Amino acid sequence: GAVVSQHPSRVICKSGTSVKIECRSLDFQATTMFWYRQFPKQSLMLMATSNEGSKATYEQGVEKDKFLINHASLTLSTLTVTSAHPEDSSFYICSAFPRNTEAFFGQGTRLTVV
Amino acid sequence: AQKITQTQPGMFVQEKEAVTLDCTYDTSDPSYGLFWYKQPSSGEMIFLIYQGSYDQQNATEGRYSLNFQKARKSANLVISASQLGDSAMYFCAMSPVGSSNTGKLIFGQGTTLQVKP
Numbered sequence: 001g002a003v004v005s006q007h008p009s010r011v012i013c014k015s016g017t018s019v020k021i022e023c024r025s026l027d028f029q030a031t032t033m034f035w036y037r038q039f040p041k042q043s044l045m046l047m048a049t050s051n052e053g054s055k056a057t058y059e060q061g062v063e064k065d066k067f068l069i070n071h072a073s074l075t076l077s078t079l080t081v082t083s084a085h086p087e088d089s090s091f092y093i094c095s096a097f098p099r100n101t102e103a104f105f106g107q108g109t110r111l112t113v114v
Numbered sequence: 115a116q117k118i119t120q121t122q123p124g125m126f127v128q129e130k131e132a133v134t135l136d137c138t139y140d141t142s143d144p145s146y147g148l149f150w151y152k153q154p155s156s157g158e159m160i161f162l163i164y165q166g167s168y169d170q171q172n173a174t175e176g177r178y179s180l181n182f183q184k185a186r187k188s189a190n191l192v193i194s195a196s197q198l199g200d201s202a203m204y205f206c207a208m209s210p211v212g213s214s215n216t217g218k219l220i221f222g223q224g225t226t227l228q229v230k231p
Binding site: 032034036038042043044045046049091093095096097100101102103104105107108110 | 147149151157158159164166205207209211212216217218219220221222223224
C-alpha cells in the first residue's frame with residue numbers, strides 16, 4: 001500500500017532554534033500534503049495544506065511565519081518550526097491522499113522544546 | 115461547517131467480544147468520505163476503514179465494519195472479536211470529496227478503547 005514517511009520521529013531542541021520536519025510520499029506523487037498537530041490526549045488539528053509548487057494554505061489561527069511549509073517536489077513537503085518555544089512542543093504529523101478513499105499518515109514527529 | 119463528534123471518551127471490552135465506537139457528523143458538503151483510524155501509544159495513525167457518502171453498502175475490512183446511517187449522520191465503527199492489540203485510541207474523521215478541500219480531514223475527539231483479557 002501507499003506509504004508516507006516522516007523524519008525525524010523525535011527531536012529535542014533549545015528554545016529559539018528552528019526545527020525542520022520532512023514528509024515524503026514513497027510510492028506515489030502527492031501534489032497536496034497536510035500537516036496536523038496533536039497535543040497529548042487530544043485530537044488532531046489541521047495546521048496547513050502543503051501545495052506542490054505554490055504557497056501553503058494555513059488554517060485560521062496558525063502562524064505562517066512560525067510554521068514554514070515548503071513543498072518543493074511531488075514527493076516531499078517540509079515543515080519548519082522557527083524560533084521554537086516550549087509551547088510549540090507537540091506531536092506533528094503529515095498526511096497524503098493517494099486516492100479519495102485512503103489517507104495515509106507519516107509516523108509523526110514528537111517535538112520537545114527545552 | 116464540518117463537525118465530527120465522538121461521545122465516548124473511553125470504552126472497555128472483553129477480549130473476543132465485539133464493540134461499537136460511536137461517531138456522528140455534520141456537514142454541508144454534498145459528497146464526503148468518512149474514515150476511521152487507530153492510534154496506538156506510539157502515535158502512528160493506522161487507517162482502518164473508509165465509507166463514501168454515496169456508497170450503498172456498509173464498508174467492511176476484516177474485523178472492522180462501519181455502520182453507516184446517512185439519515186442519522188452516524189458512522190459507527192464495529193470491531194468484532196476484540197484482541198488485546200486493539201487497545202488504542204480510535205478517531206473518526208471526515209473529508210469532503212470532489213472539492214478543493216478534498217483530503218482535509220476533520221477529526222473527532224477520539225475514543226480510548228481498552229481490551230480486557
